[in-house]
Every structure is written in C-alpha cells, then in structure tokens.
Amino acid sequence: MLKIDNLQARIEEKEILKGINLEIKPGEVHAIMGPNGSGKSTLASVLAGREDYEVTGGSVDFLGKDLLEMAPEDRAKEGLFLAFQYPVEIPGVSTTNFIKTAVNEKRKYQGLEPLDAAQFLKTMKEKMQLVQINQSLLSRSLNEGFSGGEKKRNEIFQMAMLEPKLGILDETDSGLDIDALRIVANGVNQLRSKDNAFLVVTHYQRLLDYIVPDFVHVLYNGKIVRSGTKELALELEEKGYDFIKAELEATTA
C-alpha cells in the first residue's frame, strides 16, 4: 500500500529525514517510535504534504501512485488520513459542517453522489459511538475550546467518517490521560480491517498496549535504526532510548 524508499527531507536548512525506508501492506499496523527530535512528526507531515518541508530525495509510492507529486487534498481523497498532533481550530465552522464538506469532496472525487442530510446524519450517529463523542461537541466550532482529549477524539471521529486506506496517527496519545487514551485506541481498533493500514507515531510504548502493532520501527536521527515486532516496544520501554543510542554509538565507534 505504502512504499517509502530512501526518503529525505529538510526544513529550511536543516536535514531531518536522512533516508527512510518503510513498506506497509494492507491490514498492517506499524508503529514508529523514537526520542524527541528524531523526525517522527516530520515523517507524518511529509507524507501528508505539508509545504514547510522540502523533500530532497527518495520516493513514496501510495497505492501505485507517486504520493509526493500529489497535492495534500488529493492525497486525502486517495485515502491518506493524518490525525494531527495539534488539531487546528477554525472559528465559526462547526465540526459537522466541516466533516460534511470533507466527506462530500471525497465522494465527488470518487464519482459518488453527495450524501443527503439524512444519510449523513445516520453515518455520523454510527461513527460517533466509536469514540464516544456527543452531538453537542460536533455542533461547536471545529476544535475551538475543545480539551486535548476532545480534540484527539474528534480526529479519530473524522478518520472514521472519511474511512481512509491509510491512517497516520501523529502522537495521538500525547496529552491524553489513560481513560481518554483507551477511548481513542478502542476507536482505532474498531476501524482496523484487512483492507486498511495504520502508521502510529508515538513516543511512548503505552499507546501500543491498546493499539497492538504488527511491526515497530525505531527512528533515530532521521533514520530507521531498528525494526522488530511489538516486543521491541517493550524493550524500549524497559531500557529507554538511551540503550539504542548507546548501541548505535558502539557499532559506529
């Protein structure tokens, strides 16, 4: 589904991604872990097409298309969804209205009729259950005055509505207490299927207790330095990132 080949990117003059290789197949959940500043969020942003980052090398194939050539909205309509680490507030635009616009843009792209009010409402009601989000929150301005937990639940709710092929969760767990984390993770788990895939970017192992990954990759200094199964996450949790650093230094020394 997604094939990242030697991806390099920088912001202004600073090299951040120094050659990422990663392949994700349908039905898989991959976790990217790493210390702060290792390039985790950059990877998520570059995949979604944020213009602040300049891709300096490598390629990304998404469902047979060159992802890097696509505008951000086309990536979204092709089925790539980014759950933002810091969801943006848009005053005066209700979440309902926002999502309806997004859903129908995507349907238009797929050559489908836009959902009418009744159909839309029905779908929305179903998906609201997933993340235990209520109607009153959805009629408020998008993310404005939402708590951290509400914002993250709203991201997952949007993901449920848009039914992406690939969901990228950028530190969705940051700032969440354990109850909120459980709700969010539970929402993601219910969306898992053999046809879609997830890339979970996180600093802590904690989230992976709830969203169990098939593969875990450690990102350090712009490169994936180790890959393994979920046991790798536990090892990291136990030993801390320093052990990776130490190991790396030992091999390069």
Next chain:
Amino acid sequence: MEITSLNKAFEQKRSGSATLGTFEEQNWSSFDQWGLPALKHEEWKYTRIRTLFKEGMLVDGAVSSLSEETIHQHFLPGELAANAVVFVNGIYQSALSHYTAGTDQLIVKSLETAAGDEDADFVKKHLGHSQQYHKDGINALNGAFAAGGVFIRAKKGKQVVDPVVIYHFSDSTTGFRFSQPRILVHAEAASELQILETYIRIGSEESLTNEVIEICAETDAHVHYVKLQNEGTGASHTGTTHIRQLGRCTTHAVTITLSGMLVRNNLNMIMEAANSESHMYGLYLLNGKTLADNHTIVDNQMPNCLSNELYKGIMDEESTGVFNGKIFVRQDAQKTNAYQSNKNILIGNQSSANTKPQLEIFADDVKCSHGCTVGKLDENALFYLKARGIPDDKAKALLLHAFAVDVLDQIKSDAIRAYADQLISERLSYSE
C-alpha cells in the same frame, strides 16, 4: 492667526548657523501656511489648542530671572541628579547643566554647535523628520525656533549608566510663558541611553511648552525614554516625541501625565528596520479640569517587527482623557505583530474619555489587535476589599494604584520608577 509677539520674536532672532537658519525659515513659512490647528482638524478633534495662544505671551526665551539656586533646588534627588540637561524657557542652558558621564560616552551640546561641527551632517539629515507625521502649525512653530535646542549623542557601544534627565523650566513669574524646546538625540550603534524629561513651572502665571524631541536609534541601540508631566494646573503642553529605529533595535517609551491644563503628547515610533521591537506605555491620572490627549503612531515599515502598546487613564472630577493610537502596517512589513490596548476608568461625575484606536493595515501576513475599554472601578473587587474590612477610600486607592502599576513597571530605571511611583501614590493617597 496673527500674534504680534511671535512675529516679532521670529523677526528678531537670527540663527548663526546656516543649516538651522534655513530650517527655521522653512518651518516659519509652513506655520504661516498651516496655522494653528482648529477642532475640525481630525488630529485635534478634542483638543482646543488655539485658545491658548494669546497676544502678549512671553516668547523671548532668553529673558529669565531664575537663579541657579532656584533651578538646582528642583533637581531630582539621588542618582537622578546625575546627568542634568537644563532648559529655561525653551533655551538650552549649558552653564546650568552638568554630567556624570564622560565625553567618551555622552556628548551634549547646543543644536547650533552641532549644526556646524562633526555632527552637522546628522543634524541636517534628521532634524525635522517628525514633520512628515505632523503637518500642522504646532510642529512647524517649534521648528521656527529650533536654534535654542540641544543635541545629545550616546557613543557607539557605550552604556550611559545614569539617566539623562532633561529639565524644562518655565519662568511664569511675570506673565504667560511660551517655551519651545527642541532636542535631537543620536543613539549610536549598540549604545544604551535612558532619558527622563520633566517639566517645572515657576511662578503663578500660566505657561505653554511646545516641544519637539527627535530620537534616532541605530542598530542594537537601547533607548529608554520616560516623559513625566506634573507641572500643575496652570501649565499647558504640546509635545512630540519622535523615535526612529534606523537599524534593528529596541526602544521603549513611557509617558506619564499627572497634571496640567491642556496636555497634548504625540509619540511616534517609526520602525524602519526589520526585526525591531518597540514598547509604548502611558499613564494619565487626571483631576480638576485637566485635558490630557495622547496621540501615538506606530509605523511598521519593515518585516518581522513587534510593537506593544498599553495606555491607561484614570479621570477624576471634570478631567478628560483622550487617546488616539494609530498603527500602520506598510506593505513590506510582513509578519508584523502589533498590539495595542487602552483602558480608562472614569471616577469623576463630570469626567470623560474619548478614545480612538486606529489600525491601518496594508500587509496581509500580520497579527494585529487592539482593544479599548472605558468603565468604572471593578465593583466586585471593591466590595471584596471592603468585606475584608478595608475602608472605601483605601480600597479605591488600592485598586487604582494596582491599575496604574502595570505602566509604572515598564520604567527600566529603578530610581525613575520609584520617583514616579511616589508621585502617583501621593496623588492617590496610597501607601503600601
């Protein structure tokens, strides 16, 4: 408007410097053309300046009977006595002035001297820049009498430790005194300078001071400017403080008005260099029939600048506070952040506040905001204090002092801040 004594004074004085002479002539003809601003002049909408000008006012600055002793008696105590620049009736008096800073740090000399020595080019280039922002007779009239002014230069890379205190004496013992001090300041690159201007009227007759001070700050210079007005009910004032940031630097101005008849302060921050910062704070604490009118201009011309402005007013009795704050963001000034706030408390039954914040934005990638309020003392807070047993007048004084302190806190020099706080506390009958 014809005032014979003014005409006569202009005819009689002749500056020795060719540069100043031409400058004065030009200003005199502008004054002739523009005249004194009337109320229909948008910039003078609330301030009736014309009536202050009277036939028979004393305009000849050279005549004064003030003794050296009288002058020194009014010097501020302690470290504030350090660098004292004395004006009497709008004319710089080098004999009465004295300095702790050496000439390797600080140069102070008459404008006339500066117009003819190594600073001549600078004077020629920068004197009168404020007129671009004030096309009115008041500014021009000061320019027509520029020769008695002073030139101040802080030398490159030098920190002038003690504040430069500029004393403006008006001798109103024999009649209505009209003084027109003129000051040009050059803060060279990486210099540091604190300026305090203060005004003293001696005598029982009324006075009017019409001042223009122009300050040019070069790259990395730090200029802290404080204007403190507590001249008493008979004194009127029209002054322009014009600060130019020639290079990337930070400038602060604090304007405090405590008394006067009619006080008009223009403060301009001309931000001509990218990545600069400016801060403007004002406090007007008025009573009686005082009218204090603060007009400020922030002109953001280059990108990535920050300006911050806070003016606060407390109006008691029949006083009037006027605030007009303009923020311009020019087309090149992308990524400007400009903030402005004006807060007024009306206490007096006959007091009033007129405020007009004004944003003029020509660049799109900016963040600008302004807010202003006019209101009374917070009744909940007042009740809370009283419920704790604090009497009404004390509680009010406490709250008003707290309201004012935001502005006082912005004065960098401890000595100046303590002095201003003392004046305000006395006025509010507030003590900690």
Next chain:
Amino acid sequence: MAEEQEDILEQVTTSEYKYGFVTAIEADEAPKGLTEDTVRFISAKKNEPEWLLEYRLKSYRQWLKMEEPQWPNVTYPKIDFQDIIYYSAPKQKISPKSLDEIDPELRKTFEKLGISLDEQKRISGVAVDAVMDSISVATTFKEELSKVGVIFCSMSEAVQEHPELVKKYLGSVVPATDNYFSALNAAVFSDGSFCYIPKGVRCPMELSTYFRINAANTGQFERTLIVAEEGSYVSYLEGCTAPQRDENQLHAAVVELVAMEKAEIKYSTVQNWYPGDKEGKGGIYNFVTKRGICAGDHAKISWTQVETGSSVTWKYPSVILKGDYSIGEFYSVAVTNNFQQADTGTKMVHLGKNTRSRIVSKGISAGKSQNSYRGLVSVSKNADNARNFSQCDSMLLGDKCGAHTFPYIEVKNNSAVVEHEATTSKIGEDQIFYCNQRGMDTETAVALIINGFAKEVMNQLPMEFAVEAQKLLAISLEGSVG
C-alpha cells in the same frame, strides 16, 4: 448549514456578476442635470403636495451650500452632479391596478433577479416592494397586511394616502441638513418604501424592498421610512442589484427608522450593487445615510448588513438610543475585492439611561481593495449605566489590499462601560493545510473559513437572506486566493 455550504461550493466555481443584465424598457426620464426645475419636475411628476415640494426645495438650497465629505477613507473621481439623470421611471402602458397588470417585461426582470411579484409563487411569507430606478413597480401582499393594520407601500403612494404620517416622520431622524448626500436625497428622492406598524402589532411576514437600477446615467435616490408604534415588531429586508456598466452610477439613499416604546425593528440588507469589473472600471457609488431612533423606552433597533457590492461604499447605519433601556445592534460583514473601497460602520448614540448597544463588524479584504470600519460609540452625560460592546475583526486575503479600523469612543458618563476589541489577521496556513488534509481544495477551504469568520453576523439574517448572503460571500471572493 451543510446544504447551504454545498450550494456555496457550486457557486464558487462560477464567478461573474450575474445581475449585470439590462432590461429593454422605455423610460420616462427627467433631463440630465440638477436645478430647482429638476426638483420641481420630480415633485410634479409625483403629484406632490405643496409642503413636500417646499421641503425638497429647502433641502436643495441647503445642499448647494454644503461640501462633499472628504474624511472617508475612499478615493473616487469627482462626481459631476450635472451629468446625472435624477428621475427615470420605467414606462408602463397602463398604470397597474393590481399585480396582474404589471408590464410583463418588468415582471420578467424581477423574476430573473429571483424576486417573484406573484404572491402565489412565494413560498414563504415575504411581502415585496419592487423599486426600479426612480419608482416603485409593485408591492405584494398589501391586502393581507392591511388586515392587521400594517401599511406597506411605496413612498409615493404614502405621500398621497397617508400624508399626515409622512409629514410627521419624514426627515425626523435624518434631517435634510445632516450631510451632503442626505441633503441631495431630500431634494431629489424619487421613491422608496414606507412601512407603518400600528400599536401592538407583530408584523405577520417579513417586509422586503428590492432595489434595481436599470437605466444608464441615472442616479438612484430612494427614501425609506419605517415607523413602529408602541409594542410592535417588524423585520425588514432590503436587496439591490444593478446592470454591469462601464461608467459609475450614484446611489444616495436615506433610510429612517422610528421605534416607539417597546417596539422592535430589525433591518437587514444584502447589498450587491454592481462592484465594477476586475480592473476597477464602473460600479455603483453607494453613499447612504441610515439611521434609526429608539424614541421610546425599551425600544430596539437592529441593523444587519452584508455588503459585497458597489465600487465605493460610504455608509454608517446608526441608532440613537433616546429611550431608557433601549437597545441598538449592528452586525456587518463587508467584503471588498478587486478595486472596491468600503468605508462603513455604525454610530451608537447613547442618550437614555440603561441603554445598551452591540457592534459586530467583520471586514474581509481581497485583491487591491480597501476596507475600513469607522464607528462611533458616544455616551452622553445623562446616559447612566450605558453599555457597549464592539468587536471588529478584519481578515486579509492577499498583500495588495488594506484593512483599516477607525473606532471613535466618546464617554461622558462615569457609570458607562464601553469595550472595544479589534483584530486583523490572515487565514492561517495551518488552517488551510488542515482542510487540505481532509480532502478540500484551497478554494473550498477559504470559503469555509470565511463563512465561519462571518458566521456571527450571518446568523442574524432571516433564513432566506442568509443562504443568498453566504453564496454572495463566496462569489465575491472568487479567484482572490492563489
């Protein structure tokens, strides 16, 4: 909301001013130029009583002595007042006695503008007075309204049928001498709407006037007067369009509102006069004086305006809060694009005790346009406990436009509380990216964000207008984001 949004998206893809057509209809016109004779001509055409002619002539003589205002933040070439036709009426073969007899050409024009003069076809109950150039063409639902005592007719008709009311209130809120353009209007006003809501009546339907400039070289000078007696309520809507022409045309209207004790008037405008083309050629000069007075205690006047049209706008719908506990409101969205200039805002004059006012102004500038908010909040000496809250937000799209804020606040009473807040910003790149990531293109994202920005004002509009206004916003900003 969601469906409306869809409509906007569709509209965004079509751009040109769609009301720019001209109706081929013969017109009865006054000769070009303005003299006392022109004033007499207009008055005679309308068969007016002597007092009204006198009022006009007095206003005309005043106007001659006045000067065109220079203070607004707008520039336009000097208007040649002798090059304007001051009276132009579409010629109808017979004077229509009922709505069925209206000239089909006129009927078609209004159908094309989406204004049906056929009462049966109206889905919701909105009574319409349709004004083309100088005269009122038709007023619908008159009979039904008259059952409850509401008078809704053209100003010309009111002069004939209800002279005592017109005489009493005309010029009582906006005196002829108020300003240059109100004096001009008082001299040459041709038609407009008149509404009278009797005591205790809640007007059963929305009243609406649709103004259309059709003839070339004409100025439109309409006059609207609404009087709401004690305890009554009325909601009034105003819409306007004009043909696309290369020369500028002048529109100088006067609107007066009188709200008695406990009466409420809600006045909404969607202003869509031709704004000129992309190079700034042509368009309407919209110089309008609108003012209401809360004459009695507990009266309320609320202005809502969505301003997208006109090449130059100069307009400050105001409220004089004379009655104690009276309330004034002003909600405005002003959009300028290309070379448009708008200087608009409000005046809230607090005279009575415990009066309240609220100002919400949203300015959106794009292209090379200049958009200014100018407002006055004045609290007089006797206006104890007056309250005002003002919020003025500007949004800039592009770096060639300007946004300006000129709020005047004058407080002479120490129990007043006045608060003003203003912000200027651009649409955040992060907001657009967020929308992009959800599959919306940038144009859609901007329309969505702009509508959110203006929502507080849009919510004040009656439903029918809100949909139209939202579309207008999107169309006005078409192509402004690159």
